[in-house]
Amino acid sequence: MTLRYNSVNVQYAKAKYDGKKFEYDNIGIHVPCKTPLFEKNEYSLLDEDYQAHILSEHYLVLSIISSICQSLLEINEIRESELKLNKTLKLDMEYLLSIKLPSRYSFLESILKFAEKESVKTQITSNTLGKNRIYKKAVSFSSLVLPFIKNLKQIPLLKNAHFSLMMDDAHDLNKYQTRSLNSWISYRDHTDFSFKVAVSKVYRPERITSNGGTILEGHDFTSIEMEKHFYNKKSDYSKMAKRILKKRLEKVDINSSPEFFFPINPSFSKGLKESEKFIINEAKKKYKDKNQIYYYVYKYGRAEYFRRRDPKANLPPYSGLDIIIDISTGVVRNLLEPCFAMYDYELSNSTNNTINKIPHSTQTKIILSKSNDAWVRLQQVGLDKEIEGCSTKQAKQVFQLFDNLMILFRERLLHHKSLPRAIEFFISERDSKVMESIQPLLDISQKAQLLYTRLGSSKDQGRKEIFYIPNRILLPSRGLDPQGQHDRAAIKAKDIYNAAFSNKKFPAEKKDTIKLKKQGNLFYENQW
Amino acid sequence: MKTSGKTLISVLSWEDRFIRGLMVDLSTTSYKNFFLLSHEGRDKLKEKNYREVKKIINEKKINFEFIKMPNDRAKRWKLLEEKFFDEDITSKNVTLDITTMRRETIWTLLSFFNSKKKNIAYTYYQPDYYNEFWLSREPDIPQLLFKHSGITKFSKKSALLIITGFDTERTRQLVNHYEPEVVLLGVQRGKQFDNNARNNFKLHKDVCKGQTTVKTFYLDAYSEDHGFKSINSALNKIKRYNVIATSQGPKLSAISLYKSFLQNTEIAMCYVPAKQYNKDYSKGIGNVFKGKF
Incomplete structure (x- = not known):
């Protein structure tokens, strides 16, 4: 396009x-x-x-x-x-x-x-x-x-x-x-x-020329990543997303701001604010330094909301512009699709064809529906049906990988000390033989737009590292927070292999876990 | 042409209808030459039928050649071209038993024999029943048949003609791969083999939804012309497109589609190789269909 x-x-x-x-x-x-x-x-x-x-x-x-x-x-x-x-x-x-x-x-x-x-x-x-x-x-x-x-x-x-x-x-x-x-x-x-x-992200084109030479990045060509990356409300993507939605609303003669048009569920908003307040008080008891307090609240503020949810409660009422931008995972098409579905739903149920805003209940319904669809695609239908070169076996392995990733993210959200809301990862201990086995699965996931990648700086001697970002639409069905934190979790290549090929859970990082003060699960087990 | 008498060509398979059909073929017609083609793989599964073949051949004293076809598409084409076009090892009268022959092989052989102006006959044995769960899976990337890739014009958009089968995912895959502006779904009539449920045009239409304009037409591959008139009429409606045509439905539609191709050589003939075939693909032997090309 x-x-x-x-x-x-x-x-x-x-x-x-x-x-x-x-x-x-x-x-x-x-x-x-x-x-x-x-x-x-x-x-x-x-x-x-x-x-x-x-x-x-x-x-x-x-x-x-x-x-x-x-x-x-x-x-x-x-x-x-x-x-x-x-x-x-x-x-x-x-x-x-x-x-x-x-x-x-x-x-x-x-x-x-x-x-x-x-x-x-x-x-x-x-x-x-x-x-x-x-x-x-x-x-x-x-x-x-x-x-x-x-x-x-x-x-x-x-x-x-x-x-x-x-x-x-x-x-x-x-x-x-x-x-x-x-x-x-x-x-x-x-x-x-x-x-x-323009080539697909997963495609790794040859750099060889007709006479056996090589074209070099920086010298002969420049690459531009078309998947925008973002972290927060102030990021370039977030601003761009709001501008795009505003323009789309104007095209259908709706002059409200996207924030007004996609209001958050009041109880969801209240719950998040109360959790944040609780964590602010906790942080102030622990730290004097403002930066430390800020970072403590950043790490645990939202996580607290998910940790304190009643185990018998339904899935969180995902709603609000920020959530919609979060689940798009930095891809404009992922942003517009659920918004269109919400608008279409309201239009079909409207008596006078006038839509002033999308009720938060509709937003939640559509978000969870899209999330469920993504899992149906992974588990029931299988990626072998839609991705060229993906075998039935690989489709199952990809599902197992994502299933176990969500279980890992859930464990982290509940128990992790330093990175409870990390929903991106990089691969550590990259044994070449193991990588050879798992790379095709990562490629298939990217082709299916269930996984995105970007290059970032590694803490290890400033090297460039590939960061993997699962499509955040997968998270709501699992009761997880699609608004991640800035950091990435380190996952060993062999653990990815075991998760995909043997359906083994990712091992818990015992030294970095905390015990929940309250009992209970993140969500009611039978919800998905 | 080096051999005389009648020639039979078949593809080795583990299915009942392969060996039972072959027995009928050889007992009802005096073939002088028999070429048995075989795809690489599943040798153990095919072993029993192969031993039976050798037994029959020895009894009947037929000239026999076993041709193992490589997995590589270009090598496979070149091997068949060498045997059946360059060396022209068959007689003037050739019968293709298409029962267990892939579409790619059917069309390849028809192209060589048609160009050599042979008298081509074909036989097809239905099974008693097909596996109710799956027949083939893990489709590979759709391919245009060598030398039958049509004439693409820059000024035209693409259209896809699919004679549908039981697998709607195959339809989805073809549409996803070629991204045509129009899809013409050719749906087999009749209740045979639970066709109405398994080859429901609505299911095929659903997988194309939102991606392309879909039109449907009906044909009967089991009729005398195997749906040739229906296919030709459908092709006439999309003449303004670069057309890619494929047969995913009853095997006999591969014959009628090729006949249509001969009248419309601008269309591209497409097939979708599968990586896995169900070892319980079919059981028994049913009706036989014979014809002259």
């Missing part, structure tokens, strides 16, 4: 809508890679590697050319501008490619036709029975895209244009196409073009 948003077509339409002049200095070209063309695998029948490479690059180059032409043809100003130079542009390309372009079309239209024709002829050749069916007029990035872009810049509107070629779903490229793309990324001169490549 981000790439599409930044495409020249969307940006041009946006500028027109806003009554602004569109500047042609940056032209975003959306190049989708999830098409049947990229599913073709006749290249693997060819005897020689270089033949497979040529065919693969040929398809990719034609796709890029087609996307450029289609994008620019949607903009009237460009169409009009190119018509004035039609003959020159066509003659130049005909000379460069030793072809004859159809006379009755404009320059861009005829290049589009050329790309389509070449693609079709190649596919017909590849699909013909018999060995090594190779299309002999394959094109490459250097032979077609570069001269085409140079030619386009003869159009006055585009003379200073920089073409951002945005490869969407690039994880669908085959290995030859990935290597070709890496080679193009490594070009030194990016005056006229650059690449924006």
Whole structure:
């Protein structure tokens, strides 16, 4: 969606809508890679590697050319501008490619036709029975895209244009196409073009180029994590979430703030405040230093609410904007989906189609429903049904891992001294053989968007560490607090292995536990 | 073409209907040549039937070749291409026993034999009943058949034509993988094998909900044309798309779908390999269907 948003077509339409002049200095070209063309695998029948490479690059180059032409043809100003130079542009390309372009079309239209024709002829050749069916007029990035872009810049509107070629779903490229793309990324001169490549988080693309070199992060490319990370109300994500919700409310003529629209359950709010007050008093008895008091309250304030809940009580009445932002786990789609479900629910039950706010009871209902759905997906349905490459066995192992993680978080919430509300973790004692076994499960969990990762600083000599963040939508069904604390729990690789493969509980950290003053469970056992 | 007489090609399986169907085939038709294909794996399960095959072959004195097909798709294609296209080892008259033949193999062989203008016949034996719980699972990534990956045009969006089977998750997987703008679900008519419950079009439609536009059509794979007219008519409605077509329903629909492909070579033929097949996939032997391609 981000790439599409930044495409020249969307940006041009946006500028027109806003009554602004569109500047042609940056032209975003959306190049989708999830098409049947990229599913073709006749290249693997060819005897020689270089033949497979040529065919693969040929398809990719034609796709890029087609996307450029289609994008620019949607903009009237460009169409009009190119018509004035039609003959020159066509003659130049005909000379460069030793072809004859159809006379009755404009320059861009005829290049589009050329790309389509070449693609079709190649596919017909590849699909013909018999060995090594190779299309002999394959094109490459250097032979077609570069001269085409140079030619386009003869159009006055585009003379200073920089073409951002945005490869969407690039994880669908085959290995030859990935290597070709890496080679193009490594070009030194990016005056006229650059690449924006979107891949799924779990996909670990090759960094190798066509001639066996490597592209280096920082030198040849930069990575941008699209999953925002957040900790508290003041974090960038939290502010962004509120802005997004405010805008969505304005679109349906609701002028309230998101805080007003998603009110918290008063008893939930009261309970949290009372728990915090209790812990403040406790902290003041223990410490004089304000920072120590603050941190004590930060660690135990909310945990106290969950610890003191009656074992026979229902699950907490999850509600309020903060909870909604928390369970989204830093992902905008996870934020909007439950909000939409809540709005839709209220609209269906409304007599006058006027929604002023979402009752806290509705919020709780939807949040718990979404949470239950996530567990149904994990346990009853199984991720093998939806994640490519996930076996039935692995689906069960992933469920066991998350099930045991929730049990661990529950134990921590009830008993842990220093990190009671830690609901993120990093993996310690990373034995390579153990990691080899558990990594596929972590990858599957990420593909399923049940687990997110980010790089953070380790306390150990300032190294970078991967932090794992389970999707917080999993927590409400288990009566846990989706608002975690800033810290991460250390979980040994072998414990993760045992939890997933043998369904063994994570071992309790006895030295860091406290005994509850009150008896009872976190929640009534039969609630989920 | 090196051999004369009639040729039979089948795929080794542990199912009852494989060996019992083969016995019927060999006792009712005088085949000179028999090519038995086999996929890698589950050799122990297939051993009993293989011994039976060898016994029958020796008794009948038929030219026999056992062809073990590798797991690697490209190698598998190349092996079959070498045997049945390059060397052309069968006779002019070829019968495919498609009972235990995967769609991929059916279409591969049809492509070679059709191009060599052979007289192609086919046989299919229904079982007495299918396993009520599951037949295959752990589907692998959907694949386009080599040399049948269609003609994709940049100006067109994607459409998926699925002849549905008992497994709605297969439908979901195909839709998730290809992200088509339109899905055409081809649903088998009839009550055979609890079809109405297990192949309910509403269940298939549900798994596509929210992702794509869904349309449905009906066919009867057990009719004379195996649903060819229905499939062709459905394909005509989505000509403006890049079409990917797959048969997940009754095996005979693989024949009619391939016939449709020959009239619409722009469509891409898709199959979904499974990693696991139920050892109790089916029991017994039921009706037989024979035809000429």
